[in-house]
Amino acid sequence: AGLSNATAAKDGKRPASDYLSQPLVSEIYTADPSAHVWNGTLYIYPSHDIDGPTPEDDLGGHFEMRDYHVLSMTEPNGKVTVHPVALDVKQVPWAEKQMWAPDAAYKNGTYYLYFPAKDKAGAFRIGVATSKSPVGPFKADPEPIKGSFSIDPAVFTDDDGKSYMYFGGIWGGQLQRNVTGSYDPNGSKTDLKADDKPALTAKVARLDDGMKQFAEKPRDVMILDEKGKPLLGGDHDRRFFEASFMHKYKGKYYFSYSTGDTHFLNYAIGDNPYGPFTYKGHFLLPVEGWTTHHSIIEWKGRWWLFYADSQLSGQTRLRNVKMTELFYNPDGTIKLINPFVK
Ligand code: FUB
Secondary structure: OOOOOOOOOOOOOOOOOEEEEEEEEEOOEEEEEEEEEEOOOOEEEEEEOOOOOOOOOOOOOOOOOOOEEEEEEOOOOOEEEEEEEEHHHOOOOOOOEEEOOOEEEEOOOOEEEEEEEEEEOOOEEEEEEEEOOOOOOOOEEOOOOOOOOOOOEEEEEEEOOOOOEEEEEHHHHHHOOOOOOOOOOOOOOOOOOOOOOEEEOOOEEEEOOOOOOEEOOOOOOEEEEEEEEEOOOOOOOOOOOOEEEEEEEEEEEEEEOHHHHHHHHEEEEOOOOOEEEEEEEEEOOOOOOOOOOOOEEOOOOOEEEEEEEEOOOOOOOOEEEEEEEOOOOOOOEEOOOOOOOO
16 A cells, blocks of 8 residues: 555545445445355455544555454445454464454354454564354464564465465565565565566465364465566556455466556456466456455356445545456456446
């Protein structure tokens, strides 16, 4: 998250009819929606935005979230329930602040909440918390996942029951400060300043059977262009920035992500959960506000995109989640979505 080249939210005064879809809830501000269907009900695991004192900067210091609330609904675009606090930063022994984009998973009667937060040294780590209910309350493990770093965990469970965590983000997400294998507080604030070299990219690691640790060292999620070459650091319209998500459609693996400072949601297709993935294009044009972060799931026989913008507040730090239907072309590519109708 950051500010440069921002298509910043302005005054929030556009008429509601300009937007493709409307905020799902207005009681609280929410962003980064990760949707799951369990027992026919749709649950959304979003960030819970609050209006803190920190001025906006390129490192996302203004995203000062302290807790999570789960949302649920039983019909597409039906009534949305905002559940009580599912986990508060005060209940996470290792975490200090900035509870950013979470995700959730289910296995053998337990729900797992995965979340990034800054530890006391200012480094982002990824934590895990469990509950017997999809809406919490969740109990956090005392330590972050061993070997975890950066932000935006997204957990995908394949048809064979194996689960994988995709994660990472540059700039405020600190991926560029973790290239040596440990956190370097003096590393670059933004990227590697190597526009002609392969771009920094997301990481993927299989989770072990207990769902609370990596089963292997995280590897790079390779995103290749049409010639089979990795996307380059200077290719800001296409390269990975943050907001990893994985879904499967007709046997293919769709890795999707945000381009951050150019504000697109992009996707790439592969033949297995590790990739490599071939870049296919944008599927969501820039929304109102700086960040863009999403999930894609099938529910009741239709495909849905969950995303967020700043329609209610007009401010990047105070976002609201939305949903809209997503369509595929016969060749498996995704039809481009414009978040504005005017
Ligand atoms: O919501 C805080 C951060 O901004 C998320 O972790 C990023 O994906 C971006 O949405």
